[in-house]
Amino acid sequence: MGVVGLSVPRVDGPAKVGGMACYVDDLVFPGMLHARTVRTSVPRGRLSGIRLDFDPAGFTVVDWRDIPGRNCTLHLTDDQPCLVQEDIRHVAEPVLLLAHEDRDTLWSACVQLMEERGEPVLDPAAASHDHAHVLISDGDVERGLRASDLVVEGEYRTGAQEHVYIEPNGIVAVPEANGGVTIHGSLQCPYYVHHALVNLLGLPGELVRVVPSENGGGFGGKEDYPSVIAGHAALLALKAKRPVKLVYDRAEDMLATTKRHPSVVRHRTGVMKDGRLVAMVIDVVLDGGAYVTLSPVVLSRACLHAQGAYRCPNVRINGRAAMTNTPPNGAFRGFGAPQTQFAMEVHMDRIAEALAMDPAKLRLRNVLRAGDRTATGQVLSDSTAEIVLREAMKRSGWRRKRVAWKGTNRGIGLALFRHGAGFTGSGEVRLASRCTLTTTERGVRIRVANTEIGQGTCTALSQIVADALDVPMDEVTFSVPDTADVPNSGPTVASRTVMVVGGILERAATAMREQLGTLSPAEHFARHGETNVTREHEPPPGLHWDDQTYRGDAYGTYGWGCDVAEVEYDPVTYAARAVKLTAVQEFGRPVNPVLARGQIEGGSAQGVGWALIEEVVMKDGAMTNAQLTNYAIPTTLDMPRVETVMVENPYPHGPFGAKGLGELPMNGPGPAIVNALRHVGLDLRQLPATPERVMEAARGRA
Amino acid sequence: MAARKRTPPLVEMTVNGEAVTVDRAPMVRLLDVLREDLHLTGTKEGCGEGECGACTVLLDGEPVCSCLVPLAQARGREVVTIEGVPADHPLKRAFVEEGGAQCGMCTPGMIMAALSLPARPSLDAVRAGLAGNLCRCTGYEAIYRAVQKAASERIGGAE
Numbered sequence: 001m002g003v004v005g006l007s008v009p010r011v012d013g014p015a016k017v018g019g020m021a022c023y024v025d026d027l028v029f030p031g032m033l034h035a036r037t038v039r040t041s042v043p044r045g046r047l048s049g050i051r052l053d054f055d056p057a058g059f060t061v062v063d064w065r066d067i068p069g070r071n072c073t074l075h076l077t078d079d080q081p082c083l084v085q086e087d088i089r090h091v092a093e094p095v096l097l098l099a100h101e102d103r104d105t106l107w108s109a110c111v112q113l114m115e116e117r118g119e120p121v122l123d124p125a126a127a128s129h130d131h132a133h134v135l136i137s138d139g140d141v142e143r144g145l146r147a148s149d150l151v152v153e154g155e156y157r158t159g160a161q162e163h164v165y166i167e168p169n170g171i172v173a174v175p176e177a178n179g180g181v182t183i184h185g186s187l188q189c190p191y192y193v194h195h196a197l198v199n200l201l202g203l204p205g206e207l208v209r210v211v212p213s214e215n216g217g218g219f220g221g222k223e224d225y226p227s228v229i230a231g232h233a234a235l236l237a238l239k240a241k242r243p244v245k246l247v248y249d250r251a252e253d254m255l256a257t258t259k260r261h262p263s264v265v266r267h268r269t270g271v272m273k274d275g276r277l278v279a280m281v282i283d284v285v286l287d288g289g290a291y292v293t294l295s296p297v298v299l300s301r302a303c304l305h306a307q308g309a310y311r312c313p314n315v316r317i318n319g320r321a322a323m324t325n326t327p328p329n330g331a332f333r334g335f336g337a338p339q340t341q342f343a344m345e346v347h348m349d350r351i352a353e354a355l356a357m358d359p360a361k362l363r364l365r366n367v368l369r370a371g372d373r374t375a376t377g378q379v380l381s382d383s384t385a386e387i388v389l390r391e392a393m394k395r396s397g398w399r400r401k402r403v404a405w406k407g408t409n410r411g412i413g414l415a416l417f418r419h420g421a422g423f424t425g426s427g428e429v430r431l432a433s434r435c436t437l438t439t440t441e442r443g444v445r446i447r448v449a450n451t452e453i454g455q456g457t458c459t460a461l462s463q464i465v466a467d468a469l470d471v472p473m474d475e476v477t478f479s480v481p482d483t484a485d486v487p488n489s490g491p492t493v494a495s496r497t498v499m500v501v502g503g504i505l506e507r508a509a510t511a512m513r514e515q516l517g518t519l520s521p522a523e524h525f526a527r528h529g530e531t532n533v534t535r536e537h538e539p540p541p542g543l544h545w546d547d548q549t550y551r552g553d554a555y556g557t558y559g560w561g562c563d564v565a566e567v568e569y570d571p572v573t574y575a576a577r578a579v580k581l582t583a584v585q586e587f588g589r590p591v592n593p594v595l596a597r598g599q600i601e602g603g604s605a606q607g608v609g610w611a612l613i614e615e616v617v618m619k620d621g622a623m624t625n626a627q628l629t630n631y632a633i634p635t636t637l638d639m640p641r642v643e644t645v646m647v648e649n650p651y652p653h654g655p656f657g658a659k660g661l662g663e664l665p666m667n668g669p670g671p672a673i674v675n676a677l678r679h680v681g682l683d684l685r686q687l688p689a690t691p692e693r694v695m696e697a698a699r700g701r702a
Numbered sequence: 703m704a705a706r707k708r709t710p711p712l713v714e715m716t717v718n719g720e721a722v723t724v725d726r727a728p729m730v731r732l733l734d735v736l737r738e739d740l741h742l743t744g745t746k747e748g749c750g751e752g753e754c755g756a757c758t759v760l761l762d763g764e765p766v767c768s769c770l771v772p773l774a775q776a777r778g779r780e781v782v783t784i785e786g787v788p789a790d791h792p793l794k795r796a797f798v799e800e801g802g803a804q805c806g807m808c809t810p811g812m813i814m815a816a817l818s819l820p821a822r823p824s825l826d827a828v829r830a831g832l833a834g835n836l837c838r839c840t841g842y843e844a845i846y847r848a849v850q851k852a853a854s855e856r857i858g859g860a861e
Contacts, residue, residue, distance in 0.1 A: 010798060010803070015806075016798075016803045016806030017809055019810045025743075026743040163838075164838050166836060218805075219838070454804035455804065594844070597801065598840055628748075628753035639842055642841055644843075
């Protein structure tokens with residue numbers, strides 16, 4: 001027996017294909033009100049008054065004075081108000097909340113905000129305040145640059161990206177008889193919402209309950225923002241003493257919620273004629289938006305991945321997340337690493353060009369191998385960078401196409417990348433995640449706070465528990481991650497669910513097996529009643545990290561990938577089209593190959609969109625194309641065919657050899673596609689490569 | 703003669719094979735009638751502007767975005783939603799087995815659109831036929847595999 005490694009059909013599949021899965025907008029409670037958020041229209045300024053031009057009968061109205069606890073949406077810090085009191089820092093900042101039982105009446109209510117406009121900061125380069133800084137220094141870069149044969153410089157830019165989960169954000173808040181509140185909604189991290197609400201509402205923890213509903217896609221977009229919406233819905237529900245549904249429509253979701261951080265990355269690299277990298281100076285600027293939210297940790301991951309998949313004795317990485325007057329940017333699959341590895345990978349192709357060397361050969365000369373050190377001083381216990389690179393070259397017919405297509409309108413380009421799995425540095429130790437297994441009359445149930453957001457959490461974790469406990473899969477159930485029932489096993493982010501949470505569950509199941517002896521969980525339950533086994537995260541032995549100096553083991557392990565993109569360029573329309581993507585990725589071992597392949601194909605699609613068509617157009621601090629009509633994501637006709645290759649390299653400290661996977665595939669397509677366009681003779685250094693940008697590049701086409 | 707104030711006429715239609723009568727304004731979206739009046743919440747709203755296809759249903763056998771169809775246009779016609787597709791339909795099974803559903807939000811609409819494909823669709827036909835349905839999770843490859851697997855099963859079973 002054994003189900004790990006098999007493509008067990010996803011356990012939530014039948015409900016989803018049948019239309020029975022219950023998402024937040026499908027929830028109805030007796031007496032439920034609909035709600036709406038009134039938002040600012042200026043990017044910076046002062047709120048001097050609010051005028052309600054409607055008959056208030058039947059309405060519940062909430063402003064900052066109705067907040068019983070502290071007026072902030074607490075996350076890493078407390079700088080973001082839940083509702084604007086006076087100071088306006090971005091467009092679409094929430095000011096006032098309305099609820100009414102009739103949706104048409106609700107939306108016909110007219111509210112006027114008196115806003116005094118201030119001077120916004122919209123260019124991160126000109127920002128006077130930063131949310132965070134990171135400095136990573138190794139060796140002596142000045143000496144390294146002097147000793148080099150050649151110094152190559154470049155600046156690379158990426159734009160914001162909208163998550164476009166197909167289900168917009170939404171929350172239903174239900175007031176409870178005990179004075180507390182229960183939150184149902186589309187969210188990734190129930191305990192983040194719990195933490196924020198306890199602070200906002202001034203309630204003891206046991207009076208706040210968070211019950212995730214079915215999640216119609218997250219990708220990081222439902223990591224921190226649901227705390228904002230849950231706060232709003234809870235304030236209304238507690239004031240109205242009735243359930244309140246606050247579901248955004250697509251336009252509001254795109255206008256108000258988080259995006260991938262836009263980036264500007266500058267490289268100055270010293271290199272020898274034979275291709276050896278001697279020194280790297282990397283400056284990273286992320287546009288954080290108006291409040292801190294997650295920017296410090298996004299910046300951290302961005303900087304820790306900025307040197308890409310290459311060894312170099314002298315490295316200095318200097319990063320800052322600038323404060324600007326736009327809605328806060330936040331978590332999006334990859335979490336900063338796609339931005340900095342885009343810069344590194346496009347820069348590598350420019351170095352190869354400067355040396356008249358094949359880009360793959362340059363990479364092979366510098367690739368991080370087991371035993372090599374990264375810029376934080378981490379000695380890699382394993383690396384499959386060279387293996388995935390060689391496999392991708394072989395699978396894609398790299399050498400032949402690289403020669404045959406030269407001078408044509410077809411191009412082939414590659415990108416080599418990595419992704420650290422789990423929280424950065426000491427993050428997992430600080431989280432101290434806990435997981436519980438509980439026997440039931442039918443078997444065992446998994447109690448963790450991690451959410452099924454489409455990636456396959458409930459299936460993959462059930463497979464791990466089934467094998468570690470040596471029971472059939474159908475004896476394992478996955479409980480709703482209701483904060484009233486499950487321990488805090490940390491957020492569903494950072495490619496950590498299978499590797500970290502799955503690892504804790506594996507140990508819990510092994511311990512439970514010892515406790516049960518030869519009995520099945522159901523037999524044990526029948527004789528002894530319910531039995532619980534809880535285990536806490538234990539870091540792999542020998543890991544060290546220093547937050548102050550940014551030295552040590554930034555991640556327990558890395559996944560590695562190499563993407564090869566094949567593009568066609570139309571010199572009449574300037575459209576660049578991706579026709580094939582070969583995605584070779586190593587993430588330990590797949591727990592469920594169909595699900596893993598889905599992560600690679602889906603992550604690659606988001607990378608293709610980011611590379612070619614997804615452009616957030618900002619004007620005066622607001623997204624002007626906040627509709628799916630003019631913010632396009634890839635359709636079936638935009639997507640290249642994706643050939644997926646999973647390279648196995650079991651990780652000794654992951655459950656059944658698994659590492660994290662979810663974010664890794666996001667890192668490759670952007671640079672691979674732009675490098676393929678370079679092969680066509682188009683010098684692009686910015687994403688997305690829209691026809692307008694390609695046209696600019698075509699003016700200088702070699 | 704001044705028009706008398708009239709209540710809107712009841713709308714009769716067939717939904718998933720059953721005759722239903724709906725007492726709503728004629729310009730109400732079919733999507734809202736399905737979800738709120740008939741409690742058929744398997745049909746999803748992703749954008750409300752006909753771009754994402756999550757609300758796809760069959761209207762007289764043709765896939766339409768129910769967010770763009772006013773109730774009046776459904777009068778006397780036949781509507782099929784995901785709830786009207788048998789649980790053991792090869793498409794539903796194949797979507798589960800091949801990973802065609804991840805978060806599941808696009809899935810009902812995607813399956814409704816896939817029902818309108820030719821019996822033995824080429825890959826190009828699948829891509830063209832599903833181009834109006836956005837999926838943010840899968841990158842579509844698993845959906846192609848599911849649709850083609852279901853097509854081969856259906857044909858295998860029929861012949």
